[in-house]
Amino acid sequence: MSLKRRDFVKLCTGTVAGFGVAQMFHPAIHEAFADTLTGKRPPVLWLQGHGYTGCSVTLLNHGNLSIADVLLKFISLEFHPTVMGSEGEQAIEHMRSIAKTWKGQFFIVVEGAIPVAAEGKYCIIGEAGHRELSMVDMMKELAPDAAAVLAIGTCAAFGGVPAAKGSVTEALGVSSFLEAHNIATPVVNISGCPPQPDWIVGTIALALELTKQHGLEKGLKEVVKALDSQGRPIPFYGRNVHSNCPYLPQYVNDEMSTSFTDKKGCRYDLGCKGPQAFCDSFERKWNGGVNWCVANAVCIGCTEPNFPDGKSPFYSNV
Numbered sequence: 001m002s003l004k005r006r007d008f009v010k011l012c013t014g015t016v017a018g019f020g021v022a023q024m025f026h027p028a029i030h031e032a033f034a035d036t037l038t039g040k041r042p043p044v045l046w047l048q049g050h051g052y053t054g055c056s057v058t059l060l061n062h063g064n065l066s067i068a069d070v071l072l073k074f075i076s077l078e079f080h081p082t083v084m085g086s087e088g089e090q091a092i093e094h095m096r097s098i099a100k101t102w103k104g105q106f107f108i109v110v111e112g113a114i115p116v117a118a119e120g121k122y123c124i125i126g127e128a129g130h131r132e133l134s135m136v137d138m139m140k141e142l143a144p145d146a147a148a149v150l151a152i153g154t155c156a157a158f159g160g161v162p163a164a165k166g167s168v169t170e171a172l173g174v175s176s177f178l179e180a181h182n183i184a185t186p187v188v189n190i191s192g193c194p195p196q197p198d199w200i201v202g203t204i205a206l207a208l209e210l211t212k213q214h215g216l217e218k219g220l221k222e223v224v225k226a227l228d229s230q231g232r233p234i235p236f237y238g239r240n241v242h243s244n245c246p247y248l249p250q251y252v253n254d255e256m257s258t259s260f261t262d263k264k265g266c267r268y269d270l271g272c273k274g275p276q277a278f279c280d281s282f283e284r285k286w287n288g289g290v291n292w293c294v295a296n297a298v299c300i301g302c303t304e305p306n307f308p309d310g311k312s313p314f315y316s317n318v
């Protein structure tokens, strides 16, 4: 079964008859992964910058597809500081040899922001030849030769918490960093603090399928067409939280919750930022569909470029 970009958008937004939101991955998406078992698996280098590994944890908890299958069978994860067995100079040299052998055809996943102050010394990700290698060094070295960069989490996409007011590290998101260094490699932003793991796996499926159908260069152009103005995949980030919230009728009728234990009303007066936020967690939900942000608390607008400063204070809208 072939999956077109247009179909993918419909499937992921749950608008295709017969595939409800509980079944968040249509069989065609499973096939997009299964097909890669017969072909070359794209090498992926996962770099962790200025962050706390939460985006790796959210992905490792993914339940819709086996994450072991995604990482080990469908892509070829060649470097990941948290889960790889190798370490030290050997790991760095392996990463460099993959980038050389697969020039123009490997992918970089970035988790965390890129701190540029103090010549990048706030984030050292390895060492080789008795020289410390910063996130800045590795991005300047590897990104120009990558096919694309996936910026996972709001820190990697837009700077996020490490770039918030008071930080001294001058942290940047991937796009801003590449732009500052005239590196034209395409970037896909999968924002969220952390992102819902379906958004990560679904975007990888989209990229695999489109590059398989059209070849690497044209396929990546098709991926870029599926992004919104913030570089995020429209299937996951194309809808406003507030406009699709189950509490919208209460908002319209001015029936507001005044405490977190009051689950009946709209959470706007408790600080909900749903009107300013775009994602599909109102229907995809979290933790295997058990719950979502607004059901128990408020939306804090974690997918947006101005998070967290522009969404603070989280628990007030006055």
Ligand code: SF4
Residues within 6 Å of the ligand: 241, 242, 243, 245, 246, 247, 248, 251, 265, 266, 267, 268, 272, 273, 274, 275, 294, 299
């Ligand atoms: S709870 Fe938040 S997202 Fe939902 S209707 Fe109220 S303000 Fe909008």
Ligand code: SF4
Residues within 6 Å of the ligand: 192, 193, 241, 274, 277, 278, 279, 280, 281, 282, 293, 294, 298, 299, 300, 301, 302, 303, 304
């Ligand atoms: S609903 Fe709001 S807080 Fe929850 S994931 Fe979406 S943007 Fe983030």
